[in-house]
Amino acid sequence: MPTQHPRQRLLNGFCRLHRLLVRAYPAQFRQEFRDELIVTYRDYASDRLRDDGLGAAISLLLSTIGDWLHTLGTARRDASTTVLCLTGRDTRVAAFAGEQTVALLLASLGVLLMLTGWVQWVRHEADLFRHYSYQEIALNRSGTERGRVLMKRAGPMLPSTQQGAKTGQVAP
Amino acid sequence: MTPRTTDVDDLLPLTPPVFHILVALSDRERHGYSIMRQVSVETDGRLALGPGTLYGCLKRMLTAGLVEESDERPDPELDDERRRYYRITDLGARVVRAEAKRLSEAVSAARAKRLLPRKATGE
Numbered sequence: 056m057p058t059q060h061p062r063q064r065l066l067n068g069f070c071r072l073h074r075l076l077v078r079a080y081p082a083q084f085r086q087e088f089r090d091e092l093i094v095t096y097r098d099y100a101s102d103r104l105r106d107d108g109l110g111a112a113i114s115l116l117l118s119t120i121g122d123w124l125h126t127l128g129t130a131r132r133d134a135s136t137t138v139l140c141l142t143g144r145d146t147r148v149a150a151f152a153g154e155q156t157v158a159l160l161l162a163s164l165g166v167l168l169m170l171t172g173w174v175q176w177v178r179h180e181a182d183l184f185r186h187y188s189y190q191e192i193a194l195n196r197s198g199t200e201r202g203r204v205l206m207k208r209a210g211p212m213l214p215s216t217q218q219g220a221k222t223g224q225v226a227p
Numbered sequence: 228m229t230p231r232t233t234d235v236d237d238l239l240p241l242t243p244p245v246f247h248i249l250v251a252l253s254d255r256e257r258h259g260y261s262i263m264r265q266v267s268v269e270t271d272g273r274l275a276l277g278p279g280t281l282y283g284c285l286k287r288m289l290t291a292g293l294v295e296e297s298d299e300r301p302d303p304e305l306d307d308e309r310r311r312y313y314r315i316t317d318l319g320a321r322v323v324r325a326e327a328k329r330l331s332e333a334v335s336a337a338r339a340k341r342l343l344p345r346k347a348t349g350e
Binding site: 080084087088090091092093094095096098099118119121122123125126127129130 | 258259260263275277278279280281282283285286307309310311
Protein backbone atom coordinates (compact mmCIF):
# COMPACT_ATOMS: atom_id res chain seq x y z
CA MET A 56 0.00 0.00 0.00
CA PRO A 57 1.55 3.31 -1.04
CA THR A 58 2.26 5.79 1.78
CA GLN A 59 0.59 9.16 1.59
CA HIS A 60 2.45 12.44 1.45
CA PRO A 61 2.29 14.16 4.88
CA ARG A 62 0.39 17.08 3.36
CA GLN A 63 -2.17 14.71 1.88
CA ARG A 64 -2.58 13.03 5.25
CA LEU A 65 -3.04 16.42 6.88
CA LEU A 66 -5.61 17.39 4.24
CA ASN A 67 -7.52 14.16 4.80
CA GLY A 68 -7.47 14.81 8.54
CA PHE A 69 -8.87 18.30 8.08
CA CYS A 70 -11.58 16.97 5.75
CA ARG A 71 -12.56 14.36 8.33
CA LEU A 72 -12.73 17.05 11.01
CA HIS A 73 -14.85 19.22 8.72
CA ARG A 74 -17.26 16.36 8.01
CA LEU A 75 -17.71 15.95 11.77
CA LEU A 76 -18.31 19.67 12.22
CA VAL A 77 -20.87 19.69 9.39
CA ARG A 78 -22.95 17.21 11.39
CA ALA A 79 -23.65 19.94 13.94
CA TYR A 80 -25.40 22.14 11.36
CA PRO A 81 -29.21 22.16 11.34
CA ALA A 82 -30.68 19.22 9.42
CA GLN A 83 -32.26 21.31 6.68
CA PHE A 84 -29.06 23.21 5.92
CA ARG A 85 -27.07 19.99 6.02
CA GLN A 86 -29.40 18.15 3.67
CA GLU A 87 -29.33 20.99 1.21
CA PHE A 88 -25.60 21.77 1.15
CA ARG A 89 -23.67 18.91 2.79
CA ASP A 90 -22.11 17.49 -0.38
CA GLU A 91 -21.19 20.90 -1.71
CA LEU A 92 -19.76 21.99 1.62
CA ILE A 93 -17.50 18.93 1.64
CA VAL A 94 -16.28 19.40 -1.94
CA THR A 95 -15.73 23.13 -1.47
CA TYR A 96 -13.94 22.64 1.83
CA ARG A 97 -11.57 20.12 0.24
CA ASP A 98 -10.59 22.65 -2.44
CA TYR A 99 -10.32 25.42 0.14
CA ALA A 100 -8.19 23.37 2.56
CA SER A 101 -6.00 22.08 -0.26
CA ASP A 102 -5.23 25.65 -1.30
CA ARG A 103 -4.58 26.77 2.26
CA LEU A 104 -2.23 23.84 2.90
CA ARG A 105 -0.23 24.50 -0.26
CA ASP A 106 2.30 26.26 1.95
CA ASP A 107 3.96 23.61 4.07
CA GLY A 108 4.47 24.16 7.73
CA LEU A 109 2.75 24.39 11.03
CA GLY A 110 1.62 27.98 10.42
CA ALA A 111 -0.59 27.02 7.48
CA ALA A 112 -2.16 24.16 9.43
CA ILE A 113 -2.86 26.33 12.49
CA SER A 114 -4.25 29.10 10.31
CA LEU A 115 -6.56 26.62 8.55
CA LEU A 116 -7.66 25.12 11.85
CA LEU A 117 -8.55 28.53 13.28
CA SER A 118 -10.40 29.63 10.17
CA THR A 119 -12.27 26.31 10.04
CA ILE A 120 -13.42 26.64 13.65
CA GLY A 121 -14.27 30.33 13.19
CA ASP A 122 -16.29 29.63 10.05
CA TRP A 123 -18.04 26.73 11.75
CA LEU A 124 -19.04 28.79 14.80
CA HIS A 125 -20.26 31.64 12.61
CA THR A 126 -22.24 29.31 10.34
CA LEU A 127 -23.64 27.37 13.26
CA GLY A 128 -24.99 30.57 14.80
CA THR A 129 -26.54 31.92 11.62
CA ALA A 130 -27.83 28.59 10.32
CA ARG A 131 -29.51 27.77 13.61
CA ARG A 132 -31.08 31.20 13.73
CA ASP A 133 -32.28 30.88 10.13
CA ALA A 134 -33.75 27.49 10.90
CA SER A 135 -35.71 28.83 13.84
CA THR A 136 -36.98 32.08 12.32
CA THR A 137 -38.39 33.25 9.04
CA VAL A 138 -36.44 36.51 9.05
CA LEU A 139 -34.76 37.03 5.71
CA CYS A 140 -31.35 38.12 6.84
CA LEU A 141 -29.78 39.91 3.91
CA THR A 142 -29.54 43.50 4.91
CA GLY A 143 -26.90 45.05 7.10
CA ARG A 144 -29.34 45.92 9.83
CA ASP A 145 -30.70 42.38 10.11
CA THR A 146 -27.22 40.94 9.99
CA ARG A 147 -26.01 43.19 12.77
CA VAL A 148 -28.84 41.94 14.95
CA ALA A 149 -28.18 38.37 13.86
CA ALA A 150 -24.42 38.66 14.32
CA PHE A 151 -24.98 40.13 17.76
CA ALA A 152 -27.30 37.26 18.65
CA GLY A 153 -24.81 34.74 17.26
CA GLU A 154 -21.89 36.29 19.12
CA GLN A 155 -23.99 36.38 22.28
CA THR A 156 -24.74 32.68 21.93
CA VAL A 157 -21.07 31.80 21.43
CA ALA A 158 -19.99 34.09 24.28
CA LEU A 159 -22.63 32.59 26.56
CA LEU A 160 -21.54 29.07 25.68
CA LEU A 161 -17.88 29.88 26.33
CA ALA A 162 -18.68 31.66 29.59
CA SER A 163 -20.82 28.72 30.70
CA LEU A 164 -18.01 26.34 29.86
CA GLY A 165 -15.56 28.49 31.84
CA VAL A 166 -17.85 28.62 34.88
CA LEU A 167 -18.43 24.87 34.63
CA LEU A 168 -14.68 24.20 34.53
CA MET A 169 -14.10 26.53 37.49
CA LEU A 170 -16.84 24.85 39.50
CA THR A 171 -15.52 21.41 38.60
CA GLY A 172 -12.01 22.42 39.67
CA TRP A 173 -13.29 23.91 42.89
CA VAL A 174 -15.35 20.80 43.73
CA GLN A 175 -12.31 18.61 43.03
CA TRP A 176 -10.16 20.77 45.29
CA VAL A 177 -12.74 20.66 48.12
CA ARG A 178 -13.01 16.87 47.78
CA HIS A 179 -9.25 16.53 47.83
CA GLU A 180 -8.92 18.70 50.91
CA ALA A 181 -11.78 16.88 52.66
CA ASP A 182 -10.10 13.59 51.86
CA LEU A 183 -6.83 14.80 53.34
CA PHE A 184 -8.46 16.03 56.54
CA ARG A 185 -10.32 12.73 56.83
CA HIS A 186 -7.09 10.74 56.86
CA TYR A 187 -4.52 13.08 58.42
CA SER A 188 -4.44 15.46 61.30
CA TYR A 189 -4.24 19.21 60.84
CA GLN A 190 -0.65 19.20 62.11
CA GLU A 191 0.42 16.48 59.69
CA ILE A 192 -0.97 18.36 56.73
CA ALA A 193 0.62 21.57 57.94
CA LEU A 194 3.97 19.85 58.35
CA ASN A 195 3.75 18.35 54.89
CA ARG A 196 3.10 21.77 53.41
CA SER A 197 5.67 23.56 55.50
CA GLY A 198 7.74 24.36 52.41
CA THR A 199 4.98 26.47 50.91
CA GLU A 200 3.47 29.75 51.93
CA ARG A 201 0.14 28.06 52.61
CA GLY A 202 1.92 25.45 54.69
CA ARG A 203 3.61 28.12 56.80
CA VAL A 204 0.20 29.67 57.48
CA LEU A 205 -1.17 26.26 58.46
CA MET A 206 1.83 25.62 60.68
CA LYS A 207 1.26 28.90 62.45
CA ARG A 208 -2.41 28.10 63.00
CA ALA A 209 -1.72 24.53 64.04
CA GLY A 210 0.54 25.55 66.91
CA PRO A 211 3.25 23.28 68.37
CA MET A 212 3.65 19.86 66.76
CA LEU A 213 2.38 16.81 68.61
CA PRO A 214 5.12 14.29 69.53
CA SER A 215 3.51 11.48 67.48
CA THR A 216 3.34 13.70 64.42
CA GLN A 217 6.96 14.78 64.78
CA GLN A 218 7.96 11.15 64.94
CA GLY A 219 5.89 10.42 61.88
CA ALA A 220 7.53 13.29 60.08
CA LYS A 221 11.00 11.93 60.82
CA THR A 222 10.15 8.58 59.35
CA GLY A 223 8.47 10.15 56.36
CA GLN A 224 4.99 8.93 57.33
CA VAL A 225 3.18 12.13 56.67
CA ALA A 226 0.44 13.22 54.43
CA PRO A 227 1.20 13.04 50.73
CA MET B 228 -41.82 29.45 3.01
CA THR B 229 -40.36 32.90 3.35
CA PRO B 230 -42.12 35.40 1.12
CA ARG B 231 -39.96 36.91 -1.58
CA THR B 232 -39.73 40.64 -1.94
CA THR B 233 -39.39 42.33 -5.31
CA ASP B 234 -38.71 45.76 -3.89
CA VAL B 235 -34.99 46.40 -4.25
CA ASP B 236 -34.92 48.98 -1.46
CA ASP B 237 -36.21 46.42 1.02
CA LEU B 238 -33.02 44.42 0.54
CA LEU B 239 -30.58 47.29 1.00
CA PRO B 240 -28.02 47.75 2.42
CA LEU B 241 -26.44 44.41 1.62
CA THR B 242 -23.84 42.80 3.83
CA PRO B 243 -20.30 42.77 2.36
CA PRO B 244 -20.37 38.97 1.72
CA VAL B 245 -23.73 39.13 -0.11
CA PHE B 246 -22.63 42.16 -2.14
CA HIS B 247 -19.35 40.55 -3.20
CA ILE B 248 -21.01 37.22 -4.01
CA LEU B 249 -23.41 39.06 -6.32
CA VAL B 250 -20.51 40.95 -7.91
CA ALA B 251 -18.64 37.68 -8.43
CA LEU B 252 -21.69 36.17 -10.14
CA SER B 253 -22.40 39.23 -12.26
CA ASP B 254 -20.20 38.18 -15.19
CA ARG B 255 -20.80 34.42 -15.23
CA GLU B 256 -22.13 31.50 -13.25
CA ARG B 257 -19.80 29.91 -10.76
CA HIS B 258 -19.61 27.07 -8.27
CA GLY B 259 -18.98 27.63 -4.57
CA TYR B 260 -15.20 27.54 -4.50
CA SER B 261 -14.98 29.70 -7.61
CA ILE B 262 -17.12 32.32 -5.83
CA MET B 263 -14.85 32.17 -2.77
CA ARG B 264 -11.73 32.71 -4.87
CA GLN B 265 -13.30 35.50 -6.91
CA VAL B 266 -14.42 37.35 -3.78
CA SER B 267 -10.93 37.01 -2.34
CA VAL B 268 -9.38 38.39 -5.56
CA GLU B 269 -11.86 41.27 -5.81
CA THR B 270 -11.20 42.35 -2.25
CA ASP B 271 -7.43 41.77 -2.29
CA GLY B 272 -7.87 39.03 0.29
CA ARG B 273 -9.54 41.35 2.79
CA LEU B 274 -12.78 39.37 2.67
CA ALA B 275 -12.07 35.67 2.96
CA LEU B 276 -15.29 33.66 2.99
CA GLY B 277 -15.27 30.25 4.59
CA PRO B 278 -17.37 27.48 3.03
CA GLY B 279 -19.99 27.63 5.78
CA THR B 280 -20.38 31.39 5.53
CA LEU B 281 -20.63 31.16 1.74
CA TYR B 282 -23.36 28.53 1.72
CA GLY B 283 -25.21 30.27 4.54
CA CYS B 284 -25.32 33.40 2.37
CA LEU B 285 -26.24 31.43 -0.76
CA LYS B 286 -29.11 29.76 1.06
CA ARG B 287 -30.57 33.12 2.03
CA MET B 288 -29.93 34.54 -1.43
CA LEU B 289 -31.68 31.57 -3.06
CA THR B 290 -34.65 32.12 -0.77
CA ALA B 291 -34.75 35.81 -1.64
CA GLY B 292 -34.46 35.09 -5.37
CA LEU B 293 -31.18 36.96 -5.82
CA VAL B 294 -29.41 33.90 -7.23
CA GLU B 295 -30.58 30.64 -8.72
CA GLU B 296 -29.10 27.28 -9.37
CA SER B 297 -27.90 26.60 -12.87
CA ASP B 298 -28.19 23.26 -14.66
CA GLU B 299 -25.30 23.99 -16.96
CA ARG B 300 -21.80 22.71 -16.27
CA PRO B 301 -19.25 24.95 -17.97
CA ASP B 302 -16.23 22.72 -17.25
CA PRO B 303 -17.44 19.14 -17.78
CA GLU B 304 -13.96 17.61 -17.72
CA LEU B 305 -12.97 19.22 -14.46
CA ASP B 306 -16.37 19.02 -12.88
CA ASP B 307 -17.35 17.15 -9.76
CA GLU B 308 -20.93 15.93 -9.93
CA ARG B 309 -21.56 17.14 -6.39
CA ARG B 310 -20.87 20.73 -7.39
CA ARG B 311 -23.69 23.08 -8.16
CA TYR B 312 -23.38 26.24 -10.17
CA TYR B 313 -25.12 29.47 -9.30
CA ARG B 314 -26.09 32.46 -11.40
CA ILE B 315 -27.44 35.87 -10.62
CA THR B 316 -31.14 36.57 -11.28
CA ASP B 317 -32.66 39.77 -12.67
CA LEU B 318 -33.62 40.80 -9.17
CA GLY B 319 -30.08 40.06 -7.97
CA ALA B 320 -28.65 42.21 -10.76
CA ARG B 321 -30.95 45.09 -9.87
CA VAL B 322 -30.11 44.79 -6.19
CA VAL B 323 -26.35 44.73 -6.72
CA ARG B 324 -26.57 47.75 -9.05
CA ALA B 325 -28.61 49.64 -6.47
CA GLU B 326 -26.12 48.74 -3.75
CA ALA B 327 -23.17 49.78 -5.92
CA LYS B 328 -24.92 53.11 -6.59
CA ARG B 329 -25.56 53.57 -2.87
CA LEU B 330 -21.91 52.89 -2.07
CA SER B 331 -20.79 55.20 -4.87
CA GLU B 332 -22.93 58.00 -3.45
CA ALA B 333 -21.44 57.38 -0.03
CA VAL B 334 -17.94 57.65 -1.52
CA SER B 335 -18.91 60.88 -3.31
CA ALA B 336 -20.18 62.33 -0.05
CA ALA B 337 -16.91 61.37 1.65
CA ARG B 338 -14.95 63.01 -1.18
CA ALA B 339 -17.01 66.17 -0.87
CA LYS B 340 -16.00 66.35 2.78
CA ARG B 341 -12.38 65.69 1.81
CA LEU B 342 -12.34 62.46 3.72
CA LEU B 343 -11.04 60.79 0.55
CA PRO B 344 -8.68 62.12 -2.12
CA ARG B 345 -10.35 63.51 -5.23
CA LYS B 346 -10.50 61.39 -8.36
CA ALA B 347 -7.55 61.65 -10.74
CA THR B 348 -8.44 64.13 -13.51
CA GLY B 349 -6.13 62.59 -16.09
CA GLU B 350 -3.67 65.47 -16.17
